[in-house]
Amino acid sequence: MTAVLATKSLVRRFGGLTATNNVTFSLPVGARHALIGPNGAGKTTFVNLLSGVLAPTSGRVILDGKDVTAWPAENRARAGLSRTFQINQLFADFTPLETIGLALSEAHGEGAEFWRRVGTHRDVVDEAVSILERLDLGDVMEDRVGSLPYGKQRLLEIAIAVAPKPKVLLLDEPAAGVPEGEREQILDIIAALPEEMALVLIEHDMELVFRFARTISVLVGGALFVEGSASEVARDPRVRQVYLGETEIDHHFDKPGGAS
Amino acid sequence: MSTGRRTSQAMSWFANRARWRWPEIALWIAAYALVILFPSRALLFNEVAILALFAVSLDIVLGYAGIVSLGHGAFFGLGAYAAGLLAKAGAGVAPLSDPTLGLLFAALVCGFVGYITSFLVLRGADLTRLMVTLGVALIFAELANRMAWLTGGADGLQGVAPSKILGLFDFDLYGRNAYLYSLTVLFLLFVLARKIVQSPYGLSLRAIKGNALRARAIGIPVNRRLNAAYTLGAAYAGVAGALLAQTTSFVSLDVLEFHRSADVMLIVIFGGVGTLYGAIVGAAAYKAMYDILAAATPQYWQFWLGLALVLLVLFVRGGILGLVAEVRRRIAGHGK
Numbered sequence: 001m002t003a004v005l006a007t008k009s010l011v012r013r014f015g016g017l018t019a020t021n022n023v024t025f026s027l028p029v030g031a032r033h034a035l036i037g038p039n040g041a042g043k044t045t046f047v048n049l050l051s052g053v054l055a056p057t058s059g060r061v062i063l064d065g066k067d068v069t070a071w072p073a074e075n076r077a078r079a080g081l082s083r084t085f086q087i088n089q090l091f092a093d094f095t096p097l098e099t100i101g102l103a104l105s106e107a108h109g110e111g112a113e114f115w116r117r118v119g120t121h122r123d124v125v126d127e128a129v130s131i132l133e134r135l136d137l138g139d140v141m142e143d144r145v146g147s148l149p150y151g152k153q154r155l156l157e158i159a160i161a162v163a164p165k166p167k168v169l170l171l172d173e174p175a176a177g178v179p180e181g182e183r184e185q186i187l188d189i190i191a192a193l194p195e196e197m198a199l200v201l202i203e204h205d206m207e208l209v210f211r212f213a214r215t216i217s218v219l220v221g222g223a224l225f226v227e228g229s230a231s232e233v234a235r236d237p238r239v240r241q242v243y244l245g246e247t248e249i250d251h252h253f254d255k256p257g258g259a260s
Numbered sequence: 261m262s263t264g265r266r267t268s269q270a271m272s273w274f275a276n277r278a279r280w281r282w283p284e285i286a287l288w289i290a291a292y293a294l295v296i297l298f299p300s301r302a303l304l305f306n307e308v309a310i311l312a313l314f315a316v317s318l319d320i321v322l323g324y325a326g327i328v329s330l331g332h333g334a335f336f337g338l339g340a341y342a343a344g345l346l347a348k349a350g351a352g353v354a355p356l357s358d359p360t361l362g363l364l365f366a367a368l369v370c371g372f373v374g375y376i377t378s379f380l381v382l383r384g385a386d387l388t389r390l391m392v393t394l395g396v397a398l399i400f401a402e403l404a405n406r407m408a409w410l411t412g413g414a415d416g417l418q419g420v421a422p423s424k425i426l427g428l429f430d431f432d433l434y435g436r437n438a439y440l441y442s443l444t445v446l447f448l449l450f451v452l453a454r455k456i457v458q459s460p461y462g463l464s465l466r467a468i469k470g471n472a473l474r475a476r477a478i479g480i481p482v483n484r485r486l487n488a489a490y491t492l493g494a495a496y497a498g499v500a501g502a503l504l505a506q507t508t509s510f511v512s513l514d515v516l517e518f519h520r521s522a523d524v525m526l527i528v529i530f531g532g533v534g535t536l537y538g539a540i541v542g543a544a545a546y547k548a549m550y551d552i553l554a555a556a557t558p559q560y561w562q563f564w565l566g567l568a569l570v571l572l573v574l575f576v577r578g579g580i581l582g583l584v585a586e587v588r589r590r591i592a593g594h595g596k
Contacts, residue, residue, distance in 0.1 A: 051477065052476075053473070053476075053477075072476065073476040073477055074475075074476045074477075074479050074480055074481050074482060075479075075481075077476065077477055077478055077479035078479040082477070082478075083477055085473075085474075085477075089471055089473050089474040089477070090471065090474065091466070091467050091470040091471055091474065092470060092471075093466070093470055094466070094467070094470070097270055097273065097274075098463060101274075101463075102460070102463050102464060102467055102478070103478045105460045105463075106464065106478055106479045106480055107478075107479065110460055111460055111461065111464050111479075111480060112460070112461050112464075112484075112485070112488075113459060113460045113461060114455075114456045114459045114460075114461035114462065115455075115459065116459055116460070117274070117275075117278050117455070117458050117459060118274060118278075118458060118459060118460050118462070118463050119270070119271055119273075119274025119275065119277075120271075120274070122267065122271065125267050125270050125271050125274070126263070126264075126267045128270070129263055129266045129267045129270050130263050133263060133266070138266060141266075141270065142270075142273055160474070160478060161477075161478075163478075164478065164479065
């Protein structure tokens with residue numbers, strides 16, 4: 001299978017700390033991949049290297065066959081790499097409607113148009129509305145983002161990343177901080193994303209990981225520790241070793257596929 | 261609710277946001293009416309209109325692009341000299357000395373210089389930007405001082421005599437036509453700025469100011485958008501400077517002095533950042549306060565100005581317009 005996103009010997013150091021240590025990684029089209037690892041394993045640093053928020057110390061990032069190592073985040077986004085953030089990064093003064101409208105107009109290359117009022121292209125507004133409805137934000141589309149409940153903001157964080165129809169979507173702990181009852185909804189939304197979109201989920205919650213992922217990479221100390229199918233990784237004794245003591249995770253390793 | 265109906269609802273929400281509201285229309289009618297009601301104050305009103313345009317130009321840079329500039333006066337001064345020199349060079353030659361051409365020339369010169377310097381300004385973070393804008397302004401002030409053969413140096417640029425506006429209206433002694441001219445330029449450029457901030461481009465500026473990390477993550481070329489906004493702000497400031505040169509028939513080194521940059525920053529914050537109207541209201545309030553306070557307490561007027569600024573910034577978010585919005589909210593809350 002062709003890789004839509006790959007890294008070659010990726011390294012990132014912060015002073016004496018090596019946060020990403022020689023990671024070579026490849027993501028096929030339509031992947032359902034989870035990136036796991038104990039706290040401080042360098043998961044978010046790795047995502048920041050992929051999305052261009054951070055520049056690597058050495059190594060390469062290849063997106064859709066092109067070497068994008070030197071590209072800033074905005075160019076990677078336009079080339080089809082989208083992401084959500086662990087901590088919501090939204091426009092507090094916007095409405096969800098404006099937020100998604102903006103994401104779409106940028107994706108369509110209309111973002112620099114200064115001669116027309118925003119919201120005059122019916123097809124764009126229509127697309128924005130249907131995305132908002134699909135993510136259960138239709139009823140609040142005219143409310144101020146900053147005053148939305150946290151769960152809704154979390155959904156908008158996903159909506160804004162999904163709107164441009166990316167080739168690769170990096171989901172950095174999409175359910176972080178979301179109350180138990182609403183996690184299900186986020187999982188359903190992720191499950192309903194287009195099959196050809198390659199998804200990478202960074203997550204602590206092992207139940208979520210095993211319900212979602214077909215393949216898993218385990219990151220430990222900044223390096224790739226184990227890589228394989230979900231069931232292989234679940235059975236791997238070394239992985240269990242790393243997670244020893246974290247009883248909840250242990251429980252899920254005993255029952256790969258998760259409790260459903 | 262069906263998606264189709266919701267789309268229509270969303271489209272009318274967008275349309276409604278951009279609608280002209282009655283206080284806006286009233287403000288512009290009042291501005292034109294001033295010249296009939298108080299013809300003897302036309303020269304003062306002219307100063308307010310020019311200051312308002314200058315403040316609008318800074319609001320584009322500060323309020324929409326989020327660039328804190330302490331040297332915006334550089335473009336005001338450059339525009340004044342550009343228009344003044346063109347008027348001198350073209351004296352008597354009808355199309356060259358037309359003031360509207362002078363405005364265009366000032367806008368082009370300042371837009372060009374603004375575009376070039378925007379790359380320097382955008383290289384750093386806030387404090388660096390502050391220093392770069394300040395430094396550029398100091399350089400321009402010193403250049404104007406040294407290049408006396410061109411600018412007249414400390415004596416100022418004399419003999420700036422623009423011909424009739426569009427070959428029709430002469431500048432009169434009482435400043436009536438000068439005010440109408442400045443006000444009309446302000447109005448037209450304001451309508452343009454209002455249109456731009458309500459465009460997809462304007463929305464992307466708000467996004468960059470709101471959260472640059474997210475703006476980049478959805479593919480917004482942040483620096484290119486800010487280059488354009490800084491260029492636009494510079495061109496607008498140039499037009500404001502050109503208006504001053506034309507309506508006073510004189511350009512002195514004072515147009516490039518630091519206090520211009522500081523005053524206009526104060527005015528924008530005073531009126532309300534990122535609203536466009538705040539710039540106009542701020543300019544009017546600033547001149548009115550100056551007029552009243554300087555007459556009442558000539559030595560201490562800046563004390564009162566400073567006090568008003570401190571109180572406004574500490575206790576009200578968003579300047580005078582923020583205060584108005586807060587009062588309206590309170591009244592609406594009581595009505596219920």
